[in-house]
Amino acid sequence: MAMSGTYVAEVPLKGSAEKHYKKWRNENHVFQDAVGHHIQGCTMHDDGKPEVFKEKREIDDEKMALTLKGLEGQAMEKYKKYEVIYQFIPKSKEGCVCKITLIWEKRNENSPEPINYMKFVKSLVADMDDHVLNGQNKA
DSSP states (O other): OOSEEEEEEEEEEESOHHHHHHHHHHOGGGHHHHSTTTEETTEEEETTEEEEEEEEEEEETTTTEEEEEEEEEHHHHHEEEEEEEEEEEEEETTEEEEEEEEEEEESSTTSOOSHHHHHHHHHHHHHHHHHHHHTOOOO
8 A cells, every 4th residue: 555645536516616726725714604514614524523624735826736735633643744725727618627736744654645635625625516506605
């Protein structure tokens, strides 16, 4: 089993890359209303179990990309490095893709590869699609 790796996936989205990027960059305070079944403040749910995840965000406006670097929480007990990059790439006026890159390094051989975390971030992006499209803002 590998001690480190990179997972890459693309999630097709409706709406412009700019609209999605703006929501993720500037309006992440609405995530609780939009995807409250995934995120409540700094709490992440994986298979129904709450997890705390503290992160440092880096923003690249030119590439329409956000990088979240893990600092503390259950994931950081398993991984020395846990970094997720969300990049919004235009495909047409009506659509874009979110390229998700998950870079990880395990703390020890017994730690699992973060396959479930990759499934989580993919579903988070997909579930935000309707919220971004409808421009809902309950916050």
